[in-house]
Amino acid sequence: MRKVLISMAALVIVSGLPAVAELTEVPDRPTFEKDVLPILQERCQVCHREGGDDIAGMVAPMALTNYKEVRPWAKAIDKAVATNNMPPWDATELTVGQFMNERLMTDVERETISKWVKTGAQRGNPADAPGPKVFEDKGGWLIGKPDLIVKMPEPYYVPDFIRDHQPRIKFTITEEMLPEPRWIQAVECKPESENVHHIVGSAWAPEWEDHPEEFFSAGSIAAGEDPIIYPEGFGNLLRAGTEISLSMHYFKEPGSGTAFYDQSAVGFKFYPKGTDIKYKVTRGGISARGWEIPPRQSAWKIGASKTFEKDTVLISLHPHMHYRGQSMIYTAYYPDGSTETLLDVPNYDYAWQTQYIYKAPKYLPEGTRVDVMAVYDNSETKKADYAEINIDRAVDFGAASVDEMMIPFVEWSEIEKEDVDMYAKTSPRAEGTD
Ligand code: HEC
Incomplete structure (x- = not known):
């Protein structure tokens, strides 16, 4: 695991986060049980157990369900939580409570673990232990068992002497697969081969010929990326005739005997029939183009912005950069002159392509401008983490992980005036911004 240095600011007490049970202060001699x-x-x-969550290929290497399993890891656990590496969540506490997939812990919890390790990692009395936590069986899918699973039509062959391969695989939803149109509530890509580096799925209907921008996401996965989940009342329509396009990236060490077949799949969960879905969700990036990161620059900034001309709600944010990505921050500039930090990721981790999914859609009044600032590190410091990068060259846009990207993804829907009050009321607001 990559070591991430964090500033003290990132360790400030997470105030809005409820602590586990009644743990409001650090016990004098904490025991395991x-x-x-x-x-x-x-x-x-949720991840560290037998059959724990597989987040786009990120599978926890060990279970942490009882003393026997945990004891050998005590020091590593202390370190992982003290450095904010675990649980994996790269956003600061500014947005605490806003995202449905949030993974954070409080300072008291962190310090309890630290004290437990310092005082000898005692087991204590098994009678003090809570009952085992029971997790829902989701059949290997983070979104739960899909209503429709569509596989690539044929197994795709990747030969021996190939390292990087990026085919685009297209197929059409047939009436047999889906007799009637259905509103999508969640989408998850399921790689079959472990050599799938990432999948970016999109969906498009031929009758949108005149509106090529009307595609929507048919899921995407890269290490640590969460599935797509829409909030109540938002979705996209899937029907026979919809074209699914999977942009695949296969990656392996070339050599004889390394050839393989892959037939990855996309799983869809639908809203119940007859559910009234008012708003389609659009996905796009607030990207900058035409940039170049000079050699040996440790804090190279690239900015981009987008103005939302109509009343809009944001559904999710998803910073995407490659190895040299260091930090990303999204800021909203409202028409009334106030500003708000929407997302602050001070230590971007390429292995965890977190999608920040709003619990309640985030309302942006018409005319709001969202600025994104991405910072890249093309220096020795990054080289220490990713030996394969060449810091003596300038880097520009490219699909390979050793090239770069600046794609601050956003999912949003434009909303009608009549719904503004409703969404404005439930919209989260970051503390500490004006
Ligand atoms: C969302 C899933 C997830 C959650 C939640 C999670 N982990 Fe992990 N953990 C992983 C994965 C995946 C790895 C291996 C890859 C990596 O290191 O990033 C890992 C690795 C680790 C490691 C090994 C680091 C090393 O030295 O190699 C430790 C220790 C750890 N986790 C502790 C914890 C603790 C303690 C918590 C809770 C406070 C936690 N994790 C929560 C997924 C998770």
Whole structure:
């Protein structure tokens, strides 16, 4: 795992986050069964257990469900939580409570673990332990069992002596697969081969010929990326005739005997029939083009902005950069002159392509401008983490991880005047901004 240095600012008490159970202060002599296990159950076991969540290929290497499993990892756990590497979540506390897939812990929880390790990682009395935490069986899908799974029509062959391969695979939803149009509530891509580096799916209907921008996301995965989940009342329509295009990236060490077949799939969860979905969701990037990051620059900034001309709600934010990506920050400039930090990721981690999905859609009044600032590190510091990068060259846009990207993804819907009050009322607002 990559070591990430964090500033003290990122360790400030996470005030809006409810602590596990009644853990409001650090016990004098914490024990595993009484004090530590409840924290692990709430903050870690969703991934760290037998059959834990597989977040686009990121699978936790060990279970942390009982003393025997945890004890050998005590020091590593202390370090992982003290440095904010675990649980994996790169946004600061500014947006605490806003995102449905948030993975954070409080300072008291962190310090309890630290004290437990310092005082000898005692087990304590098993009678003090909470009952085991039971997790829902989602059949290997983060979105739960899909209503429709569509596979690539044929297994795709990737030969021995190929390292990087990026085919685009297209197929059409047939009436057999989907007899009637259905509103999508969630989408997840499921790679078959472990050599799938990423998949970017999009969907498009032929009758949109005149509106090529009307495609929507048919899921995408890259390491640590969460699936697409739409909030109540928002979605996209899937029907026979919709074209699915999967932009695949296969990656392996070339050599004889390394050839493989892949038949990855996309799973869709639908709203119940007859659900009234008012708003389609658009996905796009607030990207800058035509930039170049000079050699050996450690803090090269690239900015971009987009003005939302109509009343809009944001559904999700998703910073995307490659190895040299260091930080990304989204800021809203409102028509009334106030500003708000929408998302602050001070230590971007390429291995965790987190999609920040709003619990309640974030309302932006018409005329709001969203600026994104991305910072890149093309210096020795990054080279220490990613030996394959060449810091003596200038880097520009490219699909390979050793090239760069500046894609601050956003999913949004324009809303009608009559709904403005409703969404404005439930819209989250960052603390500490004006
Ligand atoms: C969203 C899933 C997820 C959650 C939640 C999570 N982990 Fe992890 N953890 C992983 C994955 C995947 C890895 C291996 C890849 C990596 O290191 O990033 C890992 C690796 C680790 C490691 C090994 C680091 C090393 O030295 O190699 C430790 C220790 C750890 N996790 C502790 C924790 C603790 C403690 C928590 C809860 C406070 C936690 N994790 C929560 C997914 C998760």
